[in-house]
Amino acid sequence: MADHSPHGATAPAGVDDVPRRTAAEEARTLVAGAVIATLSTLTADGHPWGSLVSFATLADGSPVLCLSTLAEHGRNLQGDPRASLLVAEAIGPAEDPLEAGRVTLSGSAHEPDGAETAAAREALLAVHPTAAVYVDWDDFALWVLRVDRVRWVGGFARMVWVDGRAYAVARPDPVAPYAAGAVRHLNEDHADALLEMAQALGGRPDATAAACTSADRYGLDLRVRTPDGPADLRVAFTPSVDAPDGLRAATVALTRQARDALRPSG
Amino acid sequence: MADHSPHGATAPAGVDDVPRRTAAEEARTLVAGAVIATLSTLTADGHPWGSLVSFATLADGSPVLCLSTLAEHGRNLQGDPRASLLVAEAIGPAEDPLEAGRVTLSGSAHEPDGAETAAAREALLAVHPTAAVYVDWDDFALWVLRVDRVRWVGGFARMVWVDGRAYAVARPDPVAPYAAGAVRHLNEDHADALLEMAQALGGRPDATAAACTSADRYGLDLRVRTPDGPADLRVAFTPSVDAPDGLRAATVALTRQARDALRPSG
Numbered sequence: 001m002a003d004h005s006p007h008g009a010t011a012p013a014g015v016d017d018v019p020r021r022t023a024a025e026e027a028r029t030l031v032a033g034a035v036i037a038t039l040s041t042l043t044a045d046g047h048p049w050g051s052l053v054s055f056a057t058l059a060d061g062s063p064v065l066c067l068s069t070l071a072e073h074g075r076n077l078q079g080d081p082r083a084s085l086l087v088a089e090a091i092g093p094a095e096d097p098l099e100a101g102r103v104t105l106s107g108s109a110h111e112p113d114g115a116e117t118a119a120a121r122e123a124l125l126a127v128h129p130t131a132a133v134y135v136d137w138d139d140f141a142l143w144v145l146r147v148d149r150v151r152w153v154g155g156f157a158r159m160v161w162v163d164g165r166a167y168a169v170a171r172p173d174p175v176a177p178y179a180a181g182a183v184r185h186l187n188e189d190h191a192d193a194l195l196e197m198a199q200a201l202g203g204r205p206d207a208t209a210a211a212c213t214s215a216d217r218y219g220l221d222l223r224v225r226t227p228d229g230p231a232d233l234r235v236a237f238t239p240s241v242d243a244p245d246g247l248r249a250a251t252v253a254l255t256r257q258a259r260d261a262l263r264p265s266g
Numbered sequence: 267m268a269d270h271s272p273h274g275a276t277a278p279a280g281v282d283d284v285p286r287r288t289a290a291e292e293a294r295t296l297v298a299g300a301v302i303a304t305l306s307t308l309t310a311d312g313h314p315w316g317s318l319v320s321f322a323t324l325a326d327g328s329p330v331l332c333l334s335t336l337a338e339h340g341r342n343l344q345g346d347p348r349a350s351l352l353v354a355e356a357i358g359p360a361e362d363p364l365e366a367g368r369v370t371l372s373g374s375a376h377e378p379d380g381a382e383t384a385a386a387r388e389a390l391l392a393v394h395p396t397a398a399v400y401v402d403w404d405d406f407a408l409w410v411l412r413v414d415r416v417r418w419v420g421g422f423a424r425m426v427w428v429d430g431r432a433y434a435v436a437r438p439d440p441v442a443p444y445a446a447g448a449v450r451h452l453n454e455d456h457a458d459a460l461l462e463m464a465q466a467l468g469g470r471p472d473a474t475a476a477a478c479t480s481a482d483r484y485g486l487d488l489r490v491r492t493p494d495g496p497a498d499l500r501v502a503f504t505p506s507v508d509a510p511d512g513l514r515a516a517t518v519a520l521t522r523q524a525r526d527a528l529r530p531s532g
Contacts, residue, residue: 036363038304038352040314048306048314050352052368052419072370072417086304086316096396097302102318104338130362151338153318 018234019218023160024170027103027152028061030089032172035127037087039065041076049076054131055085056123060168063105063145064120066128066135074141081108083145099155107148107164111141120144174244179215182247186212186220193255198224200261201254202233217241220251284500285484289426290436293369293418294327296355298438301393303353305331307342315342320397321351322389326434329371329411330386332394332401340407347374349411365421373414373430377407386410440510445481448513452478452486459521464490466527467520468499483507486517 021029039053051073056064063085067074077083089101112120120142124131134140150162162170175182186194194210197220207224214221219236237250238257287295305319317339321329329351333340343349355367378386386408390397400406416428428436441448452460460476463486473490480487485502503516504523 038306038316038354040304040306040316042312042314046308046312047348047372048308048350049372050304050306050316050350050370052352052354052363054364082313084314084316086318088304088318097318098320104316106313106315 018236019240020234021173021216021218022166022170023152024150024162024166025173026101026154027105027150027162027167028170029173029176030101030103030152031057031061031063031087031105033176034087034090037063037085039073040084040086041073042080042082043072043076044079046080049073053085054128056120056127058116058119058123058144061105061170061172062147062168064124065109065143065145066124066131066140067143068134069139069141077109077143081110083107083109085145101155102153104151105145105147105167106150107146109143109145112144116144117142173217175215175217175241175247178244178247182215182251183212186215186251190251190255193251193258194220194222195224196258196262197235197254198222198233200258201235204231204233207231215247215251217246220254284502285506286500287439287482287484288432288436289418289420290416290428290432291439292367292420293371293416293428293433294436295439295442296367296369296418297323297327297329297353297371299442300353300356303329303351305339306350306352307339308346308348309338309342310345312346315339319351320394322386322393324382324385324389324410327371327436327438328413328434330390331375331409331411332390332397332406333409334400335405335407343375343409347376349373349375351411367421368419370417371411371413371433372416373412375409375411378410382410383408439483441481441483441507441513444510444513448481448517449478452481452517456517456521459517459524460486460488461490462524462528463501463520464488464499466524467501470497470499473497481513481517483512486520 035054037053037055039051041049043049049072053065058064069075084104084106086102086104091097091100121135124135147167148164150167151159152162153159191210194212195207198204198207198210202222204224204226206226209225210222212220213223218240219234221232221234224231224233235254237254241247241250301320303319303321304316307315309315315338319331321331323329335341350370350372352368352370354363357363357366387401390401413433414430416433417425418428419425457476460478461473464470464473464476468488470490470492472492475491476488478486479489484506485500487498487500490497490499501520503520507513507516
């Protein structure tokens with residue numbers, strides 16, 4: 001498993017050294033942000049079968065599905081519980097889908113009982129309220145996919161295996177739903193602060209302009225202009241962000257840290 | 267097979283009686299409008315595996331893929347050629363994906379040779395020019411999926427099986443790429459003509475307002491207001507449209523037909 005873990009917060013600045021989400025966290029984050037996926041199941045004669053499904057997840061990231069027992073995929077799972085779920089990042093029409101993130105969750109499905117049924121039902125209805133119409137019908141069944149292994153693909157030729165246990169214990173990035181808005185705001189209103197971060201904390205004192213390309217709980221990715229041409233770098237939040245609304249405070253703290261470092265001493 | 271064929275052009279007006287795309291044509295049209303899909307294959311131990319792929323199609327609708335022999339799906343197909351491809355209609359963020367169209371193409375993949383290789387390569391590069399970078403690399407292979415059976419789902423609980431032969435000979439709707447623009451134009455600038463169509467040709471002489479909800483080579487779907495409440499109906503193009511740019515002329519002809527029918531006689 002080529003998974004990589006966040007480094008200590010004191011690691012030197014640079015794209016490769018600064019803490020970043022693990023592949024397990026990337027997978028959990030991507031799955032947490034999606035409500036539709038493609039389910040692959042096996043027909044009675046063992047043929048692979050793809051179908052579109054809505055889904056939710058339990059606390060450990062196990063997907064929850066509600067499938068008609070009359071539909072192909074519902075019948076397929078009753079015959080053979082092996083399944084995988086492909087979840088693709090939502091992207092705009094101008095973006096290349098093969099450059100976007102996606103994850104395959106592979107495992108075995110079961111019909112929950114007891115407390116797991118209640119949890120599965122609740123998770124599903126929280127994300128798909130319209131499922132209330134059919135979730136209790138006799139010809140619909142709840143399924144939970146126990147994930148054994150995970151293939152996360154971050155874009156063209158950028159891919160990592162994650163085992164089921166690492167996937168289950170990883171936490172989705174709490175700031176992911178707010179990251180795009182934060183990046184837009186930083187670029188529109190705080191280009192000066194981004195440049196100071198790049199100069200003081202990103203190892204590029206020669207940077208002449210900076211833009212933020214992405215934000216996550218561990219830091220910001222910046223693209224800078226320098227006399228040598230464009231460069232990518234990353235600056236870390238210390239500490240990393242634990243709350244969904246923590247991105248603003250962390251960015252303010254990072255700006256202050258950069259300004260303190262740039263202030264002439266003596 | 268519950269497939270339904272277009273009726274004669276002289277069929278009486280009404281939602282169910284007016285010519286409409288067959289399920290095979292719906293499937294071909296949906297597939298022709300997509301460039302990304304989910305491929306379901308089998309791992310070495312027979313587990314179903316979903317992955318995101320770009321694809322193109324040959325003239326008979328057979329999907330063409332170019333897969334790395336190092337990637338899961340490429341290795342899977344080398345081990346077992348059985349596969350299916352789920353193609354989902356592109357929709358806006360506000361739309362419910364489970365109400366949108368999708369199609370599962372199930373069959374067996376093979377590496378083409380001779381003339382089929384050239385055709386597959388050309389089809390792929392026409393849709394995915396960036397594949398020129400890797401299509402001829404040693405560790406990438408072209409695959410053609412021979413489609414044996416097709417499951418078209420037009421929305422929640424609206425689904426039809428199509429056999430591979432019917433899929434192969436059906437033609438994608440040539441006007442599909444222009445339909446959304448035509449619908450917008452009709453609703454913005456020609457609401458009067460739509461109302462006349464509904465009154466004269468759609469069996470609703472009592473309609474007081476009309477909007478177009480979709481357009482295809484066989485006709486227009488209209489939603490009308492009447493003293494009894496809203497109603498859906500369909501009006502047919504006679505003849506149906508064969509050319510990609512034929513929607514405008516067909517709509518003008520339909521308007522003239524409606525006005526002639528409404529003109530006081532004697």
